[in-house]
Amino acid sequence: MNVEVRHADRTCLNEKAYVKLVRKYAKLKYKLIISFDDRIKAYGQYNFDPSKRTHVIKISPKRNKTVQEESLDKTVYKIKTVDSNGEKYQLISTTLHELKHAIQKEELGEAFWNKHYSAATDIKNKGLADFYSECEAEARI
Numbered sequence: 001m002n003v004e005v006r007h008a009d010r011t012c013l014n015e016k017a018y019v020k021l022v023r024k025y026a027k028l029k030y031k032l033i034i035s036f037d038d039r040i041k042a043y044g045q046y047n048f049d050p051s052k053r054t055h056v057i058k059i060s061p062k063r064n065k066t067v068q069e070e071s072l073d074k075t076v077y078k079i080k081t082v083d084s085n086g087e088k089y090q091l092i093s094t095t096l097h098e099l100k101h102a103i104q105k106e107e108l109g110e111a112f113w114n115k116h117y118s119a120a121t122d123i124k125n126k127g128l129a130d131f132y133s134e135c136e137a138e139a140r141i
Contacts, residue, residue, distance in 0.1 A: 001028045006035040010061045011091055012084045021092065026099045029106055030054060034095065036061045044094040046101040055102040057095070064090035100139040108135075 003022055008015040026032060030053045037058040044059045065087050069078045082090065105112040112135060 001026065002031045004031070004033045006033065008036060010036045010038065011064075012087055013091055018092075018095075022095065022099065025096060026102060028055060028102055032102065033057070034059065038062055043090070044098045046098045046105075048102075048105050055105070057098040057102070059091060059094050059098070061091070064094055097139050101135065104135045104139070 001023070003019055003026070005015060005019060005022075008018065022032070022034065032055045034057045038061060040058050040060045041063065042060065043063050044057060047056045047058075048054070049056055065081055066079050067082055067086070067090070069080050101112075
């Protein structure tokens with residue numbers, strides 16, 4: 001498996017150690033590109049390019065420097081900046097989450113995109129629960 005990491009200098013991660021970690025957990029057949037992209041709004045994003053047979057993971061360095069904290073009554077949300085250790089944790093956990101999607105894609109093929117939605121039955125907000133596919137729920141676990 002070929003791993004390419006782009007813009008690792010935008011993070012606090014050691015690139016060699018990061019690639020070693022990715023190789024340990026990602027037993028993939030196809031090429032993997034991980035890009036640290038400031039333009040995405042989510043923590044991470046996974047896609048598969050069928051023409052190039054390449055897994056593409058984009059991770060937001062900016063978003064992974066923050067954590068959302070909710071108040072005790074769960075009505076007020078506050079965004080807090082994390083320290084460098086928290087940032088490393090966020091980047092690695094986001095990477096592992098997106099790698100799980102790449103593994104699911106290789107195992108399921110086209111069925112990965114068609115897995116049943118509304119799979120997160122324990123979410124109180126049913127409107128949000130509609131967005132959780134079986135693969136997303138599995139990756140979050």
